[in-house]
Structure formats: structure tokens, C-alpha cells
Amino acid sequence: MNNTSATELAALMCSRLCHDMLSPVGALSNGLELLADEKDPEMRARCIELLEQSARISTGKLKFFRLAFGAAGGFGDAVPVEEAKGVIEALVAEARRVELNWAIDGSSLPKPAVKVMLNLAQIALDALIRGGTLDIGAELHDGNYEIVVRASGDKIAFDETIGRALEGNLAPGELSSRTAAAHMIAILAEECRGGLQYKRDDGTLVMGAVIPQPDGMIG
Template sequence: MTHLIDSIEFASLLCSRLCHDLLSPVGALNNGLELMADETDPDMRQRCLDLLADSARTSANKLKFFRLAFGSAGGFGDAVPPHEAKVAIEGMFASGRVKLGWMVEEQMLAKLAVKVLLNLALIAGDALVRGGQLDIGAEKRPGVTEIVVRGEGPKVILDPELRAALAGTLPAGGLASRTAAAWMVRALVMEAGGEIVLSPPGDSVLLFGAAIPDRAE
């Protein structure tokens, strides 16, 4: 029963995180529709249409990313083409603030590997508070899939609680909506018999690494 309650609580925290991320673009859609209803000036109506289009695109990009990063990615079977992950990440950082370097040559990756890759990429990208370069690599080696995410920019800040969640040092009761995804990534990798490594605090470059044994795939 405790495990069930914990699972429900975690699901609630993760849902809160996703709703928070979607609130801004969905709210902008609503605002745009309200403006359209009262506006008669052609130029202003065009601006409203531009706002609606941008908000709809942002909402769709986030939903595509969340489907792969947090959902079951139905329709892909046991493995996912890495290109789908690349498109999802590009959509999340479509503003151009973060430049993506993609170094994945595999034709297919297990769903777990894709889920880990996407979440680490999102955490690293968000840590580039003034933008920068986000490099992502993944490679299958005998018995293991290795993932590396590297973030570099003018200002790199990884929330200490996110770091703790990834490192497995988050104190009891410290799990919250903003740390739920990081906690989930570590839990999935550890359950698979793998490991996650992080660069030390204070480094000018943020590095995440994950190794996932094949038996988990």
C-alpha cells in the first residue's frame, strides 16, 4: 500500500510539473482568442494570429517532448528512432537560445535510453540560463548503452536540488514537482542496474553521463 501511495504522490508531482510547463503557452492561446474577439484593427488582428500560432506551436512542441520523455511513447514498439528525440529537443529549444549538437549515429535506441537522454537534455538545457551549446551523444557498446549530455554557456546554473535528485542525495521529503523528473531519471537508471555521473559543482561546463545495461532494454 505504501508503494502505491508513493507512486500516486510521484505521479501527482510529475503532473504538476507538466501542467506548470504548459500553463504559459496555453494561457497565451486563451489571451490571443480573447483579444481576437474584441479587436477590429487588421494589424492588431494579425498580431493576435501570430501570437496564437506561436503559442500553438510551443504547446505542440512541449507535448511531443513530454510524450517521449515521460510517457510510454506508444506506437514505437520497444525502441525509438533517435531522430524522434532530436526533433523533440529541437522543439523545446526552438527559440534559438540553446544551440544543439547532435552526436547520435544509432538507428534505434531503447525507450528507456531515449527517456533518460531527453530528461538529461532538458535539465542541462534549462541550466544554460543565458543560452549556450547543448551537445548530446549516445552510443551502443557491448552490453551497455552510454549517454553523454554536455552543456556550456556564459552562465551555467544547475539547481542544487536537481543535482541532489540526480546524484541520489536528495533528502527524505525533498521530492517536489521541479525535482520529480530528475528523481525519475535516477530511479529508472538505478533500477536497470546502470549508473549516472555528474560533473562537480562550480565547473564551467555541465556534464551528465548515464550507462544503461542491455538487460534493461
Template sequence: MTQSGLDIAALLCSKLCHDLLSPVGAINNGLELLEDETDPEMQDRCMELLADSAAASANKLKYFRLAFGAAGGFGEDVDPAEAKQLVESLVGNQEKIALGWAVQSATLPKKAIKILLNLALIAREALVRGGRLDIGAEAGDQGIEVVVRAEGTKIALDEGIRAALEGTLPEADLSARTAAAWMSRELTLHNNGDLRISPASETELLLGAIVTG
């Protein structure tokens, strides 16, 4: 692995640790509360907190394993249903974000699934006030086409992430916040594809990628 590859891996690890800090910290807090709590009702609430936090931690690990890692448990092709379950866990409360899923293929190349999951993560994080997240993918004449659309009352996309997706972010300016976007573009280009992002808008974000083969 090159030094650049090592840097990207380190930044992705930093993002993973950052995103896991909240649910793992909640587990620790729940255990501390449970240790001192004697009221049965409060004990039940502590157990609910522990269960929710443990599920959130497991879901994030599963998501990052396929989105960022080698995902050795999968072959070169992945059932999109696996990705749908991961995105559903990412969306969480359906009252805040509605999920639209339009992936008809029985299988997709793992590289396309990785790009789909990374773009979905970026779009989800941009929906700071909730809204709708639509995800589509299909095999076309030019390759696998992936489209992710976020719509809401407030789209908040970090300028560094936008620059990483557009390919204008200097590699020296990479951070844990922008590493996933950078990886998404590099993975797309490495597979002779293309990645596009819609112009800045307060209510809509459209991300698209084409991956060959």
C-alpha cells in the first residue's frame, strides 16, 4: 500500500471511530446507570438504552465493513437486499427520513455497492432536518448506474465533501470528514467510471456514478 493509501485508510478509521463513539458511549453510560439503579422501571429503560445502542453500533459496523472495507464475507457480486438493509439501518427513524429504493438487479458488483453505500451515507448526513432519500441502481449500456437523491427543507453539504466528490480537493487537505467522498470518486474513476454532483441547493442533492463492468 502506498503512503497515500495508508493515509486514506487512517482517515477512514478515524471516521469510523468518530461515528461509533456516540452509540458505544451510550452503552457505557447505560451500564453505569444500571449498576446504581434499583427502580425496576428505570432498570427497564436502561436495558432499552443498552439494546438500542448495541444495535446502532452493530449496524454501523456492518455498514462501514461493506462501504469502506474489503468485506470478505461477500463475493465479487452482492445481493442489493444486503445494501438495502444497511441503508434502512442508516435511515433509522422513518418518521424523519422516508426511503425510496429502486434497485431491480438481482446482484450488483461489490464495487458498485460500495459506491452506492458511500453516496447514500453522504446524502443521509446532508439531510440535517430530515426529508426523503431515494436510491436507484441499474445496469445500462455504459455500466452500472447509481443515483442517490436527497430532498428536504435543509440540505447541508460540507464544502470539503463537495470538493472531494468533484475532484477539486487537494489531497493534502483530506480529513476524516472528506475521506469517504474522496474514496467514492477514486473508486469510480479506478473502474473507468464517472461521478457527478448537482449544483448547490438548499433543498435537493443529486449524486450519480457510473461504474463499468
């Protein structure tokens, strides 16, 4: 595993958050400026519609960051599946042209499994640059949570450095805000005594994870 300090990784994750939030928050600011100067009722209605859209996107991204990167306080050791699904569905709605399918057993997942699933889902969505299908599955099997995220489409755009980050094989200098999330969940999986893997071909990207069930948690 790449020897990265906690400070460096935190800085890179902050850079990723700021990058992803800049567009919707900037749209909110611009929309408010337009609304202040606009007198035409039809144009004002349009401005308000755009403000609502930007606010919805911002809220969805913040919920994602909270669960995918943060401590997700208030959920205890497990997160309701519906909470995680809602976050991913918001990302898919923003991406458009992506069909989402679920196959998740149980009503909750441990926090580490949720973090891994959300980050793999985001990586898969980023790969579907022309739309396609996103399949997400998770089940408890022999004391391990097995997670599979598959992106299928006409074109899969996937940076192999992200794949190396998932496998814990980043070369010196390859850790960046783009690979930080994959690197983080690789560290998380290793700390849980689990692991990540991926496989990619022309039309499909499949990523998987095995996360051991935490002691004392009932599946």
C-alpha cells in the first residue's frame, strides 16, 4: 500500500470535495445575481427553477460526501440501505442516461461497506460517459459482505491509475485528488481485513469488494 500520510490524504479529499461542489454552488451564486436584477416574471420563474436544481444537486453531493468520506454520525455502526440507495439514486439522476439496478440483501450495511459501495458507484458513474447501466449488489456470505458494482455501456472511460489505487498498487506520484477516493477505500478495506478488485473490458467495468462483518453486528 502506498505510504501516504493522513494529512496528505485529507488534503486531497478536500480538494476533491471542493472541485465537485464548485459547479453547483457557483450556479447558485450566479442564479441569485440574475434573480436580483431580473424583472420579467417568466425569466424570474426560470431563475428560481435553476436555483432549485442547483440546490438539489448540492444537497445530493453533500449527502454523498457525508456517507462516502465522513463519519456519518447518527447512524451507529450500520447505515440503512435506503439511505445509501437514496444518495446513489441522486447521483444517477444528475448523470442522466443511466439505468440503475439494485440487488442488496438486508436492511442495513456496516459503515465501511457503505463507504466502499458509494465510492465504487461514483467511480462507475464517472466511467459511463455515454450512459449505460449501473448494477449494484451486496450480500452477507460466510461472515463477509460481498459488494459488486458493474458499469456497462457503449464506452467505458476508466483511468487505470484508479484501478491501481483500488488494488493498493499506486506508483509514487500517482496519488491525486482523482485517485484519492479509490486509495482511501483500499486503505479502509485493508484495515477491515478485506480487499478490493476490478476487471475492465471494452464495454464493462466490474469492481468488487469483500468486507468482513464487524464483530457483534447481526446481518
